[in-house]
Amino acid sequence: MRFSRVAGVVLALLFAYTSAAQELALRFDAIAGPSFFAEKITATFRVAHESELDLRMAEVNVVGNRWRDVRIRCPAITQDRDNLICAQGMVEAPAAIPVSFRYSTLTGNLDLELKPAADERWRLTIVAGTSPAARETTLVVEKMPHTRLAPWWPATWPKLNAGLVSGKILLTARESNHVKADLNVTNLGFADASGLHAGEHVAATLSIEGQRRGEQWQWQSRLEWKAGDVLWQPVFVSGAGHVLDATGLLDNKQLVVMRGNLSLVGVGNLEFGATLNRTTSVLETATLKMFDIGLSEIYEKFLKPVLQGTALGDMRADGRMDIAFELRNGSVSSADLAFRGVSVEDKSRRFAVFGLNGRLPWHHEQLTAAVLKVSGGEILRVPFGAFDLPFEMRGVRLRVKNIEIPVLDGKLNVNDFATSGEGPDWRWRFSGAIVPIAMDKLTVALGLPVMHGTLSATIPAVSYQQSTLSIDGGLVFKVFDGTITARNVVLEQPLGKVPRLIADVDMRNLDLDLLTRTFAFGNITGRVDAHIANLELVNWIAARFDARLASSAGDFPRRISQAAVQSISSLGGAGAAAAIQRSFLRFFETFGYSSLGLSCRLESGVCHMGGIENVPQGYVIVKGGGIPAISVLGYNRSVGWNELIERLKRVTGGNVIVE
Amino acid sequence: MRTNHFVRFIGLVVLMHFAGSVAAQANLEVNTPAVAALQAGMQKRFAELSPLLSNGAVGLTRDGFVALRDANAVPLAQRQQVNGLVTAENQDRTALYREIARANNKPEWENDIRATFAQRWIDKAQGGWYFQNNAGAWTRK
Amino acid sequence: MRTLNLCCGLILFTLLAACVTINIYFPAAAAEKAADKIIDEVWQLRNSDKPALPPAK
Numbered sequence: 001m002r003f004s005r006v007a008g009v010v011l012a013l014l015f016a017y018t019s020a021a022q023e024l025a026l027r028f029d030a031i032a033g034p035s036f037f038a039e040k041i042t043a044t045f046r047v048a049h050e051s052e053l054d055l056r057m058a059e060v061n062v063v064g065n066r067w068r069d070v071r072i073r074c075p076a077i078t079q080d081r082d083n084l085i086c087a088q089g090m091v092e093a094p095a096a097i098p099v100s101f102r103y104s105t106l107t108g109n110l111d112l113e114l115k116p117a118a119d120e121r122w123r124l125t126i127v128a129g130t131s132p133a134a135r136e137t138t139l140v141v142e143k144m145p146h147t148r149l150a151p152w153w154p155a156t157w158p159k160l161n162a163g164l165v166s167g168k169i170l171l172t173a174r175e176s177n178h179v180k181a182d183l184n185v186t187n188l189g190f191a192d193a194s195g196l197h198a199g200e201h202v203a204a205t206l207s208i209e210g211q212r213r214g215e216q217w218q219w220q221s222r223l224e225w226k227a228g229d230v231l232w233q234p235v236f237v238s239g240a241g242h243v244l245d246a247t248g249l250l251d252n253k254q255l256v257v258m259r260g261n262l263s264l265v266g267v268g269n270l271e272f273g274a275t276l277n278r279t280t281s282v283l284e285t286a287t288l289k290m291f292d293i294g295l296s297e298i299y300e301k302f303l304k305p306v307l308q309g310t311a312l313g314d315m316r317a318d319g320r321m322d323i324a325f326e327l328r329n330g331s332v333s334s335a336d337l338a339f340r341g342v343s344v345e346d347k348s349r350r351f352a353v354f355g356l357n358g359r360l361p362w363h364h365e366q367l368t369a370a371v372l373k374v375s376g377g378e379i380l381r382v383p384f385g386a387f388d389l390p391f392e393m394r395g396v397r398l399r400v401k402n403i404e405i406p407v408l409d410g411k412l413n414v415n416d417f418a419t420s421g422e423g424p425d426w427r428w429r430f431s432g433a434i435v436p437i438a439m440d441k442l443t444v445a446l447g448l449p450v451m452h453g454t455l456s457a458t459i460p461a462v463s464y465q466q467s468t469l470s471i472d473g474g475l476v477f478k479v480f481d482g483t484i485t486a487r488n489v490v491l492e493q494p495l496g497k498v499p500r501l502i503a504d505v506d507m508r509n510l511d512l513d514l515l516t517r518t519f520a521f522g523n524i525t526g527r528v529d530a531h532i533a534n535l536e537l538v539n540w541i542a543a544r545f546d547a548r549l550a551s552s553a554g555d556f557p558r559r560i561s562q563a564a565v566q567s568i569s570s571l572g573g574a575g576a577a578a579a580i581q582r583s584f585l586r587f588f589e590t591f592g593y594s595s596l597g598l599s600c601r602l603e604s605g606v607c608h609m610g611g612i613e614n615v616p617q618g619y620v621i622v623k624g625g626g627i628p629a630i631s632v633l634g635y636n637r638s639v640g641w642n643e644l645i646e647r648l649k650r651v652t653g654g655n656v657i658v659e
Numbered sequence: 660m661r662t663n664h665f666v667r668f669i670g671l672v673v674l675m676h677f678a679g680s681v682a683a684q685a686n687l688e689v690n691t692p693a694v695a696a697l698q699a700g701m702q703k704r705f706a707e708l709s710p711l712l713s714n715g716a717v718g719l720t721r722d723g724f725v726a727l728r729d730a731n732a733v734p735l736a737q738r739q740q741v742n743g744l745v746t747a748e749n750q751d752r753t754a755l756y757r758e759i760a761r762a763n764n765k766p767e768w769e770n771d772i773r774a775t776f777a778q779r780w781i782d783k784a785q786g787g788w789y790f791q792n793n794a795g796a797w798t799r800k
Numbered sequence: 801m802r803t804l805n806l807c808c809g810l811i812l813f814t815l816l817a818a819c820v821t822i823n824i825y826f827p828a829a830a831a832e833k834a835a836d837k838i839i840d841e842v843w844q845l846r847n848s849d850k851p852a853l854p855p856a857k
Contacts, residue, residue, distance in 0.1 A: 191731065194730055195729065195730030195733075195738065196738070198730075198735055198738075200735050229735050231738050231739060233739075234739060236735075236736070236738070236739040305739055305742075308743050308746055309746040309750060497697070497751065497754045498693045498697070498754045498757075498758055538691065538761075539693050543693070543762075603764075605688075605690055605691070686833060686834065687830040687833070698841055698842060701842045702841060702842045705844070759834070768826055771826040771828075772831055775828065775832055775835050776838075779835040779836055779839055780839060783836070783839050783840075783845065
């Protein structure tokens with residue numbers, strides 16, 4: 001370097017003068033090197049008792065950073081053969097930084113050390129070599145605080161608030177530009193304004209190596225995240241030895257990851273590749289593959305936070321999966337999922353699926369088809385068994401031709417299941433049938449008192465739209481030797497906070513004998529019809545209905561036992577039940593009646609009641625007939641529903657004392 | 660025959676005195692099991708929400724909901740849970756306003772009920788809590 | 801003169817109509833009362849000395 005030769009001459013002259021106080025000033029317009037540019041340099045050597053160097057530079061540019069009016073002073077500059085040594089220098093402007101350096105005028109090698117803070121050390125070593133191409137530059141940094149990164153830190157990234165960086169960067173220029181950097185970060189902290197993208201106490205190591213060939217860099221990197229917590233809304237991950245390895249290419253237009261592997265401790269390996277367009281910041285292509293990962297871990301850590309608030313947000317998940325995604329221009333273009341023994345269970349027991357096996361190929365445009373196998377599960381507490389699910393998908397549309405789902409001892413046939421629409425307009429429908437299911441099993445599953453009979457249905461259409469399930473046609477329950485038909489069944493928010501069931505229910509020819517024996521109400525023989533219009537169950541509890549019950553037409557025994565009379569009376573409160581005990585009627589086991597009827601319109605917690613006919617005192621519930629006869633009248637038209645239910649529970653719970 | 664008539668006559672007319680209460684419809688109906696269940700859930704959640712409201716992490720919005728106002732007021736490891744809490748509370752509130760409207764057979768009242776609650780939540784807020792004023796800016800009580 | 805009367809009449813009518821339309825069907829006072837009751841329960845504002853008031857019938 002020209003500078004070194006000049007400096008060499010100057011030194012020789014300088015140290016020729018020993019005792020006299022001499023001053024020698026050198027001026028240079030500019031010195032340039034790789035990533036280095038200095039302007040208007042003045043080097044003043046003062047020789048007194050010791051030699052002093054006063055170096056001023058009007059402007060210094062290092063790797064794009066500019067400093068003005070730099071002044072470096074070396075109060076005792078010494079010479080050792082061809083080496084210029086400054087042991088205790090000081091950068092005085094723009095900031096006070098202790099500096100020491102050794103410069104060889106012969107080789108052009110430089111060894112410079114800055115100590116900006118007590119623990120912090122910057123050491124720049126330049127081995128000039130025989131030619132500019134052979135030069136090796138090494139920068140070693142020890143405990144650099146995060147504040148020094150501020151000028152380089154992209155404005156859109158979360159701001160740094162803590163951390164120390166140590167590392168080594170090596171630049172060589174043999175056949176091509178070569179960079180090798182090893183950095184170690186401790187106690188790194190960062191946060192954006194909202195605090196939803198933040199990290200604390202992050203400890204990590206980063207190694208990058210790159211070679212430039214023409215306009216393109218080939219790079220390899222390894223990032224190891226050892227400790228610390230990071231929140232990247234909505235996901236929260238703690239560092240525990242996760243490792244990211246990647247190799248790729250970089251030029252002005254693109255960043256390419258040719259091979260990438262993310263090893264997440266406790267979850268598994270993610271292989272990935274990507275092409276990022278640097279001008280548009282669009283992820284042009286990307287592939288992700290995960291093999292044999294545990295669904296439990298990936299659900300807890302990554303899926304659950306994203307699915308929070310949805311029906312899938314509170315589950316236990318189990319089993320193993322293979323997951324592959326392909327992205328084009330920033331959106332998912334295809335996916336391939338494989339399930340092995342996957343089970344999911346909603347913690348609120350709204351649904352569960354066990355033993356899901358098979359493949360699910362998906363493409364945003366093309367048709368894909370496969371068969372999934374399910375071992376069983378539960379929906380709204382009704383269990384179902386094993387079945388095969390052959391399906392077709394294209395984009396957001398799903399079609400299933402015909403499947404048979406075993407439910408208890410019967411079946412649900414689902415025909416022509418199809419989804420349509422998008423976003424809030426998304427809906428599905430199918431037609432189907434219920435092949436008879438035993439009522440005793442169903443009532444046990446639903447936690448109701450055991451009833452005997454069957455449930456079957458022919459369903460022209462079941463549709464689901466905007467959180468509402470609608471069933472066309474009727475559900476037919478054959479129970480109590482009669483028929484109960486539920487029509488216009490609508491279920492709002494079936495898996496939501498407050499599910500609402502609306503239906504019209506028609507009951508024909510129910511055998512009161514069976515009914516009263518099931519509910520331990522005493523014994524009434526006869527048959528009844530009932531009609532419940534606009535039945536509304538909110539959270540599976542009756543909130544509204546308009547019900548009418550009356551004896552069926554026809555010839556059949558009509559008797560009512562004393563216990564049943566007691567029960568009915570108890571509904572009227574303790575006082576009424578006592579009345580029958582005191583009379584001589586207590587010697588009779590059963591009484592006759594000609595007809596019975598009751599109506600109740602439930603609205604706002606009040607049951608507005610009526611009977612067969614009105615009488616001056618109220619309304620007739622049981623009209624006497626036969627020998628001996630008994631009549632039961634209702635007095636109050638408006639009854640608190642909760643109170644009535646309480647009394648009914650007490651009666652059927654066997655709390656009525658019959659002497 | 661005569662016994663029959665006699666018995667029939669004696670056949671007690673059992674008067675059923677249903678001592679139930681008839682709800683007066685002067686007030687807004689809120690006594691449904693659904694509302695009670697939602698209210699109980701919200702009361703239980705309040706134990707966790709209360710400190711977050713006190714330290715300003717969560718604030719009351721002007722349309723009857725809660726929102727994460729300042730995530731930085733919560734330690735990093737707990738911020739994710741706070742978001743879940745806010746989502747769950749808002750789901751309960753939405754269901755509450757809808758259920759009250761339906762309990763009164765007036766689904767169209769849902770917005771008015773939400774607006775009424777919005778005002779009352781803010782009025783009854785404790786000192787130091789944050790709420791959105793009419794302009795949407797966070798204000799401290 | 802007649803025009804003036806007509807104008808006054810129209811203005812009066814509009815004002816009356818406006819008054820009538822301000823009378824909203826939604827029972828705001830009752831809603832406020834109901835909201836207060838629920839908020840008191842959720843935020844446990846009535847707690848003072850008694851643990852819980854028995855439900856009014």
